[in-house]
Amino acid sequence: MPARIRKIRHDENTRQKIQVAQILNRLNALILGQIDMPPHAVTAALGLLKKALPDLQSVEISGEIQKTYVARMPAKVTGIDEWQKNYVTPRTMTKQ
Helix, strand or coil, X not given: CXXXXXXXXXXXXXXXXXXXXXXXXXXXXXXXXXXXXXXXXXXXXXXXHHHHCCCCCCCCCCCCXXXXXXXXCCCCCCCHHHHXXXXXXXXXXXXX
């Protein structure tokens, strides 16, 4: 196979992500029982993860959320006759 003409160059951020992924894969394999690691290697891997990944923190958001609603109301009706004229559907006469 010929050598690559265009070599892949990863920036520092991509290299760090690849290294973190490798550490996570190794620890995952340890948890699943696929590999064995001595205790000092596990401690070193956890130390590297603490340097590379930020710790998760609980965040409390305080404040008041206000929502505004618009209600479209029908015009005020003064009597039942006016209401029936506006809102009751007329009945059609049927032959019997």
